[in-house]
Amino acid sequence: MIRPATRADAPAIGEMHAQAWVETYPGLVPAALFEEMTDPARRRAAWARNLAEPLLEGGTFVAEEAGAILGFISVCRARDAALGTGGEVSGLYLLRRAQRRGLGQALLAAGAARLLAEGLTDAAAWVLDANHQARAFYVATGAVPGISQTGYHGETAVSETAYVWRDLSCIPPARDPPAPLR
Incomplete structure (x- = not known):
């Protein structure tokens, strides 16, 4: 089920976000950043702030199954001209066990619909060049590579x-209900 996130979801999103980093980013980012982003307490606190003061009201959605949050998307007005x-898609994460089931597409469709409701017709998402799986996902959903930067x-x-969707209305809606976890 894809649904809007609530403040009560902050602890679960924080835990899931930290776990997604553990599964995705070892060796792709500096050790200090990896340590910061995989600390569940820091992620829970960050999500408490994010949901209390969102960049876009109603801009975070979660993928939930059997009471467990498996992923999220956050969208907002572009923060960088x-x-x-x-x-902007400021974050899109799924636990490894929830990938390749249609949940990423469903989350992206929900985020695109929210941006379109705000009158925003295009969006971008920053992706680490070393994250080949995320880059392939964005291309498969119609995004094209845009500007690059080194931090x-x-x-x-x-x-x-930055992977760019020039027309959010072209993002395909979610497929049939996602396949259940095995």
């Missing part, structure tokens, strides 16, 4: 590219 879009965490450079 260099993106050249009105909207530094301490001495370590991290390269990322």
Whole structure:
């Protein structure tokens, strides 16, 4: 089930977000960033703040099954004018066990619908260049590579590219209900 997130979801989203980082980013980001993002207490606190003061009211959705949050998407107005879009996918994460079931597509469709409701017709998402799976997902949903940048965490450079959906109305709606966990 895809539904809007509530403040009460902050602890579960925080735990899930930390676990998604553990599953996805070892060796792809500097150790200090990895440690920060995989600390469940820090993620829970960050999500308590995010849901108390959202960048876009109603802009976070969760994928939930049997009471467990398996993923989320957060959308907002673009925070960086260099993106050249009105909207931004500020986060889209799924636990590994929930991937390849249609949940990512369902979350993206919910986020696109929310942005369209705000009158935002295009959006971008920053993706680490080393995250090949996320890049392939965005391309499969109609996004094209846009601008790239390199950021530094301490001495370590991290390269990322903005993937851009020029027309959010072209993001296909979610398929049939996602396949159940096995």
